[in-house]
Amino acid sequence: MNKQKKNSYILIHVATPFIVLAMCIGIILIISIKPSDKLKVYKNLIFMDELKLNPDNENIGLKIKDNKIIEDYKGTTAEDGEFIRPAYGEMYAVMKSSGFDLSVPVYWGSNIDLFERGACQGSGSVIIGAEGNTVISAHEDTFFSDLSKLRKGDTVTLSTNYGEFTYTVRELISFKKDNNKYVSPSKDTRLTLYTCKKDILGSSDERIGVICDLTEKKFYTELKEDEEQ
């Protein structure tokens, strides 16, 4: 009886560290799922400057231009104003959102190199703030990694060098990549943001995104000459 008791004591002493180890591994795995996903996105964002130098650009004539976007305009604003039309490959806006962690540069045009630099707006859609459908997309493992977090009522602010435009999320959408329903021109003024649906087995045919209504527009009225340029 005594020997049996002794053996069970030894067993408890030996088994306990393994129980603690197993439980700690479980806790650490659960805690680290989200941060490791985020770290991957951050790593892509920081180091992708090094990856986006594609020598083929020279041949296809793509001129990427990174503009300095006004984000702290303190002058007067108006409901209506003039748009500054960007050239293909030009960064012309910065997107921020109440549901986003990142500030996302927005380029006019869509191309593999532009997608490495930020979100892209197909030149078939309307310029930010204008009447119609403004369609912006980006990779889900970089700039739009948080797009799926947006909910109805969240705001998306786009700062450009001609004004600041605030949109409010109206609808969450999901569609197949060959379905043009959401990316086609529209009569109402809206912003459509979309990205690929996360798929562990590679690229997905499904797209997810949001449709937003324009709720506030502020055209800058006191622009300096160099800012206009």
Place this chain on the structure above:
Amino acid sequence: MKKVSTYLPSLILSIFLVLALFGSLAMTIFDINVTAKKAKALSEKKELSSKVITQLNKHYREQAAATGIPANVFMDNISEEYIDSVIDAYIDGTFTAMKTNRSLNVQVPKNPAMEEALEKFFGDYADSIGYEKNEAFYRKLDNTKTNAYKNIGSCCDVFKASSLGKHGLLSKASKLYRLRPLLTFASVGGAVLLMLFILAVNWKDKRPFLYWTGIAAVISGIFGTVPSIYLVSTKYFDSFSIKQPQVFTAYTASMYRLTEAFMAVSISLLVIGIALIVIYGVSYRKNKRIADSTHSAPEKNEADTN
């Protein structure tokens, strides 16, 4: 250890203690190693300035055909000392931005020798073709100087602070950096508090306190040691695909240094944990022997009388 009423609370507390010790370990290493001084020392030790010079040289040689400015106009006046001062300015700027939660604002130190060389080159070229030194001439000269400082700055931003700032990540890093003292205090304080709770739970027989703290130290030591050994032995960070050699060296060298420091402290914790468990084991056996002898003594006396 004998009763469920002490075993279960001790088990739960020791799980939390593992996490608290691991957190204390990570925060202490972070606190000691992530400083502007250490980053500058690393940049000097790894000779990042010579890598930057090689990069700039390559850049200006490639650009010479398009701009018509020979690379040596720039490179003859860019010394390693100058590059070191620009790298240091970026490191200081990054840490200031993180400390103050403001945007990155780095003034690239001026290089009068390079500016003079550019002025001379532009002046000589204008004279040779009879170009009038009008407003357009000076605007082009100024643009060239500004772009030269931009290029130098971009190459000397070895920790990619500009990229971090551009995507709003610097403010995130700043939040974490400013919370650093609080997090260190919380994790170390939490570990001490948990140890006191374990002691309180095992108040009648204090020896299991050594066992529980010991296994918590061993496990947190294992958590630190095993991944660190893996990262160092497989040279994991060497697999990073970063094209600019100075950025690659800055990041990988920092990661290796942090990992090695983490590994050293984790091994120490592992050894302390094993020592505590051994002390507990020895005292447990000793106590058991005394208990056995006191139990067997009356039996022996009884046998004698029989």
